[in-house]
Amino acid sequence: MIPSLPTMTVLIPLISLAGLFYSASVEEGFPEGCTSASSLCFYSLLLPVTVPVYVFFHLWTWMGLKLFRHN
Numbered sequence: 001m002i003p004s005l006p007t008m009t010v011l012i013p014l015i016s017l018a019g020l021f022y023s024a025s026v027e028e029g030f031p032e033g034c035t036s037a038s039s040l041c042f043y044s045l046l047l048p049v050t051v052p053v054y055v056f057f058h059l060w061t062w063m064g065l066k067l068f069r070h071n
Helices: 005-026 040-070
Strands: none
Touching: 005 040
């Protein structure tokens, strides 16, 4: 069963924030040591930015297709 869009809109940022807090508590040099792509810290900062941007552009594209088809 797939959760509804409002549920996903709330869950995705909360999960991303939890990952960010986890990384901040585990990594010793948290913001300074996040430059290496092999670091867990790098991906914990990348994920909270990537997921909402992907969701926004996915919905933007979907709405554009709906409007184009019905006009």
